[in-house]
Amino acid sequence: MTVLERLKALRELMKERKIDAYLVPTDDFHASEYVGDYFKCRKYITGFTGSAGTAVIMQDMAGLWTDGRYFLQAADQLEGSTIQLFKMGEPEVPTVHQFLADKLEKGMCLGFDGRTVTAREAGKLEELLREKEITFSVNDDLIGEIWSDRPALSCEPVMELDVKWAGESRADKIAKIRKQMKEKKADIFVLTSLDDIAWFLNIRGNDVHCCPVVLSYLVMTDEELRLFVNETVFSEEIRANLEADGVEIYPYNDVYSYVQTIDADQKVLLSKANVNSRLVSNIPAEVTILDEENLTLLPKAIKNETEVENERIAHIKDGVAVTRFIRWMKETVGKEKITELSAAKKLCQFRSEQENFLGDSFDPIIAYGKHAAIVHYSATEETDIPFEARGMVLADTGGHYLEGSTDITRTVVLGPVTDKEKKYFTAVLRGNLNLGAAKFKYGCTGLNLDYIAREPLWAMGEDYNHGTGHGIGYLLNVHEGPNSIRWKNIAGSPAAVLEEGMLTSDEPGYYLENEFGIRHENIVLCKKAEKTSFGQFMCFEYLTMVPFDLDGVDPEQMSERERNLLNEYHRDVYKALSPYLNEDEKEWLKQATREI
Known part of the structure; x- marks a missing residue:
């Protein structure tokens, strides 16, 4: 399908689901800067191939927001698509938030795939649009429903990084992060940033082009460490090494059901700037969330x-x-x-x-x-x-x-x-x-x-x-x-x-x-x-x-x-x-x- 045909198909689906505006960010389920082919929904719906940008699709218009690195490229690639280019940071150009606040009318519905929008961003949108009583549809991947030849999720083999390259063992890193958890009085640490997980566990993969990371989620307590991942990417040797350090392997998508079982009296440390909104919304409302930067961020840097x-x-x-x-x-x-x-x-x-x-x-x-x-x-x-x-x-x-x-x-x-x-x-x-x-x-x-x-x-x-x-x-x-x-x-x-x-x-x-x-x-x-x-x-x-x-x-x-x-x-x-x-x-x- 051409971009015009894709836009038409998406708008028909939006009309059927009573969604007035559909937000399509660049992100995968892990707030990554670069994403695998499976996640390139914004590229699919707009034709713009740059690594940064957000699209908004409505019945009467479509817009793409990107930064100064891509103004020339975006203008060229959007030509003939009917998609309007919004040059971020330029005078009198509204942000995505300003545009939505102005364009959406009372009682309208804003849709997006909650796995591709961070919890922090979703919270900002809810606050911004509360006065207009905007409703949200966040559990459907509309782009995926029209993308008939969508690539499969990547599942490339994983490599273990020896200490002579990493400089610190996985066991030592785990011990240090658990110590930080205690200092923060956190019972559970949820980590979803792919490079943080790769650094933390001394593993490298190939699930994002040019980024040696592994599609995964990590949840750690004082007693266990669960890695939600496609288990077929590990050799028997690497899997045994992970298990020796207390890392248990679970299916990639099971993280959403797992967090639903967290006890109400638990304190969960996570970064809403990185964890997607669907995962956070699956955590019981009674659970205390400590919204802080990832404990791995500085040690990695x-x-x-x-x-x-x-x-x-x-x-x-x-x-x-x-x-x-x-x-x-x-x-x-x-x-x-x-x-x-x-x-x-x-x-x-x-x-x-x-x-x-x-x-x-x-x-x-x-x-x-x-x-x-x-x-x-x-x-x-x-x-x-x-x-x-x-x-x-x-x-x-x-x-x-x-x-x-x-x-x-x-x-x-x-x-x-x-x-x-x-x-x-x-x-x-x-x-x-x-x-x-x-x-x-x-x-x-x-x-x-x-x-x-x-x-x-x-x-x-x-x-x-x-x-x-x-x-x-x-x-x-x-x-x-x-x-x-x-x-x-x-x-x-x-x-x-x-x-x-x-x-x-x-x-x-x-x-x-x-x-x-x-x-x-x-x-x-x-x-x-x-x-x-x-x-x-x-x-x-x-x-x-x-x-x-x-x-x-x-x-x-x-x-x-x-x-x-x-x-x-x-x-x-x-x-x-x-x-x-x-x-x-x-x-x-x-x-x-x-x-x-």
């Missing part, structure tokens, strides 16, 4: 010594692969045909030559020329274009290794560039270097530091429409909370203190529609610096080891300090990578990291 050392190794391996890739692009363009898709395959080949490489940490973004102005552009057979020996290509890619996950962006010059391109290339690089060199007092969040990266652009009255940094998981999700670097506070998502051991991206950018796009990204490790009478100071260590393309740099725009920062970084890159390169590669890298 603060990497232990083993994880940190392994990540250093992973980034050197990745640096070798990406550096070879950059050299190959610059030396091959104009001599052989290279396209966005073939370049991505070539980079994957370079990475696969590294020991313990497991796969991409996200779909590669290889964007040439004006395509790079689309922040999260993803090449397809229809959009794939060849490189020319001019202009720039933006390569935002990453890999999963047993030693950890990587995420790196380099904007590479393939030939002559304009003064304007050099101007913004250099401004973005200055922001990246200055943020990476920041020293700050303990207690700062990314809100305190974001200005450092944006200042060169803000001084020109320019900006970029995305955050500057996100946390990164250890052989897990490439986007991981709670740490981030952004200038704007987000309601309900307070900025986290930057702790020693957190990994965060440093990725300012600049995008000029229909012309070019630039982004420079390194992963930084938060570390303690000196402690003085004013308190504990913190700093960053670069983990990413790949040269920035000096062919795009205008040294005249840089201060002496900024030039020194770049030269120092490039000295570190050469020292880290040269032992793993042949003589020709070393000579190329020496030139690529020359002092300016």
Whole structure:
């Protein structure tokens, strides 16, 4: 069916069920950022393939809300669909909540699949629409009813992560979380975030593309730990190891009936921002719910010594692969045909030559020329274009290794560039270097530091429409909370203190529609610096080891300090990578990291 046919079928079903508006978020049943094919209901009903967005379908209109990363992509993919694009955060554009509050009339019915909407979001909607006496229909998956060729739920085999990679045993993690439960006076801990469960149990899977997680729910008391999952994904050995640590296996969907049996005098700790509304609504009303962040959130984000050392190794391996890739692009363009898709395959080949490489940490973004102005552009057979020996290509890619996950962006010059391109290339690089060199007092969040990266652009009255940094998981999700670097506070998502051991991206950018796009990204490790009478100071260590393309740099725009920062970084890159390169590669890298 076409998008228009799908909308018609959904509206007929809504009319039959007396549902006036149907909300379709991007989420799976676990509030994941990226979701498996089974859960891509929003993509199915709208045709928009971006990783973030919410659709609202009514009889007389349909709308899609997405953020600045996807404005250009969404406008293109929604063309001819009759679906209106709402550009989130833009002036006079209503939020989804504002739209529903304005559009829904008294006594109307709002529908959604309660498994794909968090308990916190459902609560906000109920509060928002109470005065209009809006009713809710949340137990039906209407998209699933019209999606005749829907993919099956993923059930990929599970891998157990050895302590030499994880740095801490499953048993020790369980003991620590149970201790936290006692401190919180919680009888039961409900955990549904897939990356938290994978981290907690030292398991990895493949149930979400590029995210090594396992579809599962976890419920823990002081005496038992139940994992609700498709039991066929475990080998006998892994299942026995789990059972030895007190982990009992139950069918995936049984979690909903299990929580109905919780005694009224129990206290259940869960995060309503992560647990879906149907699961929470199945907990008896008399039960006390302690709505707090997941107990695993900070321990997962603060990497232990083993994880940190392994990540250093992973980034050197990745640096070798990406550096070879950059050299190959610059030396091959104009001599052989290279396209966005073939370049991505070539980079994957370079990475696969590294020991313990497991796969991409996200779909590669290889964007040439004006395509790079689309922040999260993803090449397809229809959009794939060849490189020319001019202009720039933006390569935002990453890999999963047993030693950890990587995420790196380099904007590479393939030939002559304009003064304007050099101007913004250099401004973005200055922001990246200055943020990476920041020293700050303990207690700062990314809100305190974001200005450092944006200042060169803000001084020109320019900006970029995305955050500057996100946390990164250890052989897990490439986007991981709670740490981030952004200038704007987000309601309900307070900025986290930057702790020693957190990994965060440093990725300012600049995008000029229909012309070019630039982004420079390194992963930084938060570390303690000196402690003085004013308190504990913190700093960053670069983990990413790949040269920035000096062919795009205008040294005249840089201060002496900024030039020194770049030269120092490039000295570190050469020292880290040269032992793993042949003589020709070393000579190329020496030139690529020359002092300016």
